[in-house]
Amino acid sequence: MRDITHFIDGQSVAGTSGRYGEVFNPNTGEVQARVALATVGEVDAAVQSALRAQIGWAQVNPQRRARVMFDFKRLIEDNMNELAEILSSEHGKVIADSKGDIQRGLEVVEFACGIPHALKGEYTEGAGPGIDVYSMRQPLGVAAGITPFNFPGMIPMWMFGVAIAVGNTFVLKPSEKDPTLPVRLAELFMEAGAPKGVLNVVHGDKVSVDALLDHPDVKAVSFVGSSDIAHYVYSRGTAAGKRVQAMGGAKNHGIVMPDADLAQATKDIMGAAYGSAGERCMALPVVVPVGKKTADDLRERLLAEIETLKVGVSTDAAAQYGPVVSAAHKQKISDYIQLGVDEGAELVVDGRGFQLQGYENGYFLGPTLFDQVKPTMRTYQEEIFGPVLQVLRTESFEEAVALPTNHQYGNGVAIFTRNGRAAREFASRVQVGMVGINVPIPVPVAYHTFGGWKRSAFGDANQHGMEGVRFYTKVKTVTARWPEGAVEDSAFVIPTMK
Known part of the structure; x- marks a missing residue:
């Protein structure tokens, strides 16, 4: 070995x-x-x-x-x-x-x-x-x-x-x-x-x-x-x-406004939620549609995309994500899925039964989708870190802003909208360290900086x-003088530039 x-x-x-x-x-x-x-x-x-x-x-x-x-x-x-x-x-x-x-x-x-x-x-x-x-x-x-x-x-x-x-x-x-x-x-x-x-x-x-x-x-x-x-x-x-x-840890939210480009938002959410089997601190495991029509439309679009999603071995160029990292982590994610069911969320798609032919002992999980998730549920409050997407419906912009703001984690958040004023207000008010506007995974470029808030x-x-x-550095400040001429008297008070 x-x-x-x-x-x-x-x-x-x-x-x-x-x-x-x-x-x-x-x-x-x-x-x-x-x-x-x-x-x-x-x-x-x-x-x-x-x-x-x-x-x-x-x-x-x-x-x-x-x-x-x-x-x-x-x-x-x-x-x-x-x-x-x-x-x-x-x-x-x-x-x-x-x-x-x-x-x-x-x-x-x-x-x-x-x-x-x-x-x-x-x-x-x-x-x-x-x-x-x-x-x-x-x-x-x-x-x-x-x-x-x-x-x-x-x-x-x-x-x-x-x-x-x-x-x-x-x-x-x-x-x-x-x-x-x-x-x-x-x-x-x-x-x-x-x-x-x-x-x-x-x-x-x-x-x-x-x-x-x-x-x-x-x-x-x-x-x-x-x-x-x-x-x-x-x-x-x-x-x-x-x-x-x-x-x-993190529990990043994706706010979907009624005026969002739903076709693009759905594609973005799919990649952000299920890419790398959800094992990203900047994944998007919670989607927050504003209004019943937005939620219903988004749900149908997500279902259609999930049906086409391909899970495969890591060397499969056509696969969109592979297995999770370990058997223990697979079991932890499965336990969270069961907890969501026990808490009363609607399990729309269950990824626990997924198996890949020829790789039955691999640590694979299919995509999982929950709807009717509530803020009081443990599965919402805690980080699952797997291919599990939760839909938490809201009725207003104010309610949507409050969810990530009040959550224990504050790593990343995204808003999908065509309204510049709403996006600007959201970015200003939400209590989260990294914000995406029509960007599902708002990891800053290398010459900016990465970091969340709260826990x-x-x-x-x-x-x-x-x-x-x-x-990684400490600052040293030097004050330098090169006197000429007569020796000055000693000063017994703090020096100033007066």
Whole structure:
């Protein structure tokens, strides 16, 4: 059986804990590899490697660091097919979606290629008599990232792309469900010219997570995962004096106004709800039609689209989505579907009985559609994270705005309308971090920033863009004077520029 090792100090390192996690092929249900789960000592070895490398890496000028990013970008593009196949074989998403996963991460690397400009400070000449004031952004030291199974390419690159470009070194703890791709990314990063120790990968479970959160030489931690774990990571990391950005769960809504282009909205909702088997924190699992006619028309259109939707193995170019990541997750989603029935929602389409011929042991679920969902139901209040779409009917714009605003999660939301005034008012009033106007998955481009509100995010800094630059750097401000002539008397009051 294939062993997936750690990547420490520029080389593959076998695990010594004697503990392993099984890595499955979600298409077949078969174990394809095992991944070593790190000890506290192995985490420390990765941090010490990063610590040794950081001083020299920070002294490399930003333009030369950017050249490494340029070369890394080229290597990712040259190896895209291989990387997508690795991702799909362990996650289950179809190849085209895996390429999109990697491409969205690569776009942050492209942003990091412009890091010399992003690191420019401020300068004031003549702030006082013969006094100039300027600021500089400097790296923190060693940063760490803890990433989820659903985007094993994109989210690691969101984190280490910016962190390393500004002069930090990095320790990545990816999901143990699909760990091969992050190791391959680290290998390519070394091939791009990064010194050993700049990017390390350690696998593991809570032991590894806690070791990173507690390690005194780790200065910043970035996390993406469920809200309960995000809160834990934020609390423990900040208690240890670290900067922490911890992104949690979501329950994104799609508001459909009576004047919306229903044909386009239906297509958009289908892709956003069922793409990647719904395993996206920016999926659209709740659709909120305004008015009975809108709801009835939308329901019929969704049903027609569901009948044509193709679920298949991840290598099937015609498939629109593949299996979910694990047997346990498939069971969790199935339990939520049953809970929806028990709570009184109308189960219009039940995906639990879906089987793919020749792949009966794969973790497949067909598309599921609920109607007549109520805000009091647990299936609405909680994140299902699967191919389950819920229709929650409303009678007014005000009611539709209130639903995402009052929900515990506040990651993303979308409105479908032709009315510019309604869209503008919605975007201004809704209490959610990312808003789409006729855009079903409003993930910002890499040079903007990604982050939700409420229980979807803990901490004050978002992912990537200039928020990422600020998170991974500290500001130093210098006040300089070059006096000439007679020695001045000592001043015993606070200096001013009066």
